[in-house]
Amino acid sequence: MNFAGQRQWTAAFSTEALCARILDRHRDTVRVQKPHVAVANLARIIEATLKLSNKQGFHATSLRDLAQASGLSMGGLYSYFDNKRTLLSMILGEVSTTVSEVLRAAPEGTADDPLGHLKWLIETHIRLTEAMQPWFVFAYMEAKSFPAAERRMAVDSEAATEEIFAAILRQGVASGKFAVADIELTASLIKPLLQDWYVKRAKYRKRSTSVEQYIDAVTEIVAATVLPRG
Amino acid sequence: MNFAGQRQWTAAFSTEALCARILDRHRDTVRVQKPHVAVANLARIIEATLKLSNKQGFHATSLRDLAQASGLSMGGLYSYFDNKRTLLSMILGEVSTTVSEVLRAAPEGTADDPLGHLKWLIETHIRLTEAMQPWFVFAYMEAKSFPAAERRMAVDSEAATEEIFAAILRQGVASGKFAVADIELTASLIKPLLQDWYVKRAKYRKRSTSVEQYIDAVTEIVAATVLPRG
DNA sequence: AGAGAAAACGAGCGCTCGCTCGATTTTTGA
DNA sequence: TCAAAAATCGAGCGAGCGCTCGTTTTCTCT
Numbered sequence: 001m002n003f004a005g006q007r008q009w010t011a012a013f014s015t016e017a018l019c020a021r022i023l024d025r026h027r028d029t030v031r032v033q034k035p036h037v038a039v040a041n042l043a044r045i046i047e048a049t050l051k052l053s054n055k056q057g058f059h060a061t062s063l064r065d066l067a068q069a070s071g072l073s074m075g076g077l078y079s080y081f082d083n084k085r086t087l088l089s090m091i092l093g094e095v096s097t098t099v100s101e102v103l104r105a106a107p108e109g110t111a112d113d114p115l116g117h118l119k120w121l122i123e124t125h126i127r128l129t130e131a132m133q134p135w136f137v138f139a140y141m142e143a144k145s146f147p148a149a150e151r152r153m154a155v156d157s158e159a160a161t162e163e164i165f166a167a168i169l170r171q172g173v174a175s176g177k178f179a180v181a182d183i184e185l186t187a188s189l190i191k192p193l194l195q196d197w198y199v200k201r202a203k204y205r206k207r208s209t210s211v212e213q214y215i216d217a218v219t220e221i222v223a224a225t226v227l228p229r230g
Numbered sequence: 231m232n233f234a235g236q237r238q239w240t241a242a243f244s245t246e247a248l249c250a251r252i253l254d255r256h257r258d259t260v261r262v263q264k265p266h267v268a269v270a271n272l273a274r275i276i277e278a279t280l281k282l283s284n285k286q287g288f289h290a291t292s293l294r295d296l297a298q299a300s301g302l303s304m305g306g307l308y309s310y311f312d313n314k315r316t317l318l319s320m321i322l323g324e325v326s327t328t329v330s331e332v333l334r335a336a337p338e339g340t341a342d343d344p345l346g347h348l349k350w351l352i353e354t355h356i357r358l359t360e361a362m363q364p365w366f367v368f369a370y371m372e373a374k375s376f377p378a379a380e381r382r383m384a385v386d387s388e389a390a391t392e393e394i395f396a397a398i399l400r401q402g403v404a405s406g407k408f409a410v411a412d413i414e415l416t417a418s419l420i421k422p423l424l425q426d427w428y429v430k431r432a433k434y435r436k437r438s439t440s441v442e443q444y445i446d447a448v449t450e451i452v453a454a455t456v457l458p459r460g
Numbered sequence: 461a462g463a464g465a466a467a468a469c470g471a472g473c474g475c476t477c478g479c480t481c482g483a484t485t486t487t488t489g490a
Numbered sequence: 491t492c493a494a495a496a497a498t499c500g501a502g503c504g505a506g507c508g509c510t511c512g513t514t515t516t517c518t519c520t
Contacts, residue, residue, distance in 0.1 A: 031466095031467090032466080032467070033466070033467090034466085034467090034517095037466095037467080054374075056375060057287070057289060057374060057375045059287060059289050059290055060289050060375060062506075062507065062508080063507085063508065063509080064506085064507085064508095067470095072468075072469090073468060073469045073470060074469080074470060074471095074508095074509080074510095075467095075468065075469055075470065075509090075510080075511080076467080076468050076469065076470095078509070078510080079467070079468075083508075083509075084508065084509090141374055144284075144287060144371055145286060145287045145290060155433075181447075181450070182443070182447060184437065185439060185443065185444070185447045186447065186451075188426070188430075188433070188434075189423055189426065189447060189448065189451060191426075192422035192423060192425065192426040192429075192430075193419055193422060193423070195422065196418070196419065196421075196422040199422075200418075200422075203385075203388075203418070204418075207414065209415060213412070213415065214415070217411075217412060217415045217416065217419060218419065220411070220455070221416075221419060221451065221454075221455045224451075224454040224455045224459070225450070225451045225454045225455070229454070229459065230460075261496095261497090262496085262497070263496070263497090264487095264496085264497090267497080292476075292477065292478080293477080293478060293479080294476085294477085294478095297500095302498080302499090303498060303499045303500060304478090304479080304480095304499080304500060304501095305479090305480080305481080305498065305499055305500065306497080306498050306499065306500095308479070308480080309497070309498075313478075313479075314478065314479090
């Protein structure tokens with residue numbers, strides 16, 4: 001992933017691109033045949049869902065609201081999902097598969113450079129959540145009210161991310177480059193630092209904090225924590 | 231605040247004690263006259279509200295659920311609030327006044343000891359959220375769907391807490407005891423470290439992480455971040 | 461051009477929601 | 491002791507929910 005060439009990112013994580021992947025995964029429940037029609041309408045539906053749900057919550061967003069905001073009719077919506085809960089897992093599923101795909105694609109040469117790998121992970125995670133901000137806000141905010149299956153999916157996804165961090169910390173400690181007392185607990189505490197960027201996004205926007213500033217600040221905190229003092 | 235004598239804390243932040251303060255602040259909307267009856271029933275109502283809302287969300291919790299869980303009737307509930315939204319602001323109001331009261335009561339001698347003050351703040355904040363865990367989970371989770379007035383209240387409360395941290399960082403930097411590049415951003419990032427304890431409480435319980443371990447880990451991260459490297 | 465398929469439509473169904481209010485029970489005080 | 495006051499009750503209201511399905515519109519292909 002090259003952060004200088006941001007055009008690739010915005011294209012790869014556009015609503016259209018993400019909805020094309022959702023369509024692939026839900027071909028059986030989407031009753032509209034022609035892919036370009038299906039993707040276009042799915043994009044409108046999901047854009048409306050994210051917009052409304054992030055304001056008032058998914059549960060409080062009615063299908064009538066959704067129909068109006070997406071420009072489809074009540075019945076039209078039901079050509080794209082069989083019930084409201086399915087719409088929810090479409091979005092959640094896309095978030096969790098994307099995050100695990102992206103975070104596992106570390107560049108070469110990080111194998112014996114734990115600090116470099118750690119910095120790459122922090123930057124990539126924050127840039128990804130920036131590119132897919134409404135999606136991450138949605139997944140984070142609605143996670144508590146997910147039905148059991150989707151809830152487990154969210155918890156597992158979070159645990160997987162945490163384990164990626166824990167593995168790097170373990171490797172750094174083993175090679176003597178890091179000094180960390182409680183690896184699991186430290187790995188746990190990195191996550192909320194990354195999440196704050198999209199969870200409290202309004203605050204940072206108001207203060208005009210840039211992504212770069214935010215990445216630097218988190219990187220500095222993590223580095224100060226894991227590097228041996230002296 | 232003495233953490234060794236935890237009996238004082240559990241008494242001061244019991245549901246009954248908190249509901250007595252809520253009653254004071256909402257005497258005009260509670261139609262039941264006798265205080266001991268009003269406090270007892272308010273406690274049952276709010277305990278039920280916290281329990282059900284933290285499982286399924288406040289919006290998804292119906293007043294019929296609430297009536298059954300609290301042992302009152304539908305009509306009975308409405309002797310204690312005039313509408314569902316009022317019930318919400320009762321809880322939110324109690325959380326935000328309590329947190330600001332407690333955090334401002336730093337022990338003497340912290341004026342010229344920024345690191346000591348910082349550590350006290352971290353420990354006190356985490357202990358408070360531990361004592362009032364369901365209340366904080368509720369306030370955090372439901373904040374997004376608050377009506378405008380309550381939402382502003384929540385944002386202001388968060389900003390106030392952050393400013394307390396920022397002030398200490400500023401003082402520490404001024405006296406040369408701390409080295410912090412971006413004071414406001416660093417103060418912002420301390421908050422999510424404290425919040426993770428109650429937001430992801432299930433995770434830490436599963437790993438049997440103790441409050442003390444958690445306090446130590448956060449304290450260590452913050453200290454490593456603000457102290458000059460040397 | 462026009463028939464058959466695909467897509468979109470939206471009024472209406474059963475249901476549950478927040479909330480009310482007259483009836484009923486419990487408490488109070490002379 | 492017993493009537494007035496306080497507290498509680500729960501069936502019932504209109505509104506809005508998720509979802510369906512007979513109908514209409516739009517597209518496709520010869």
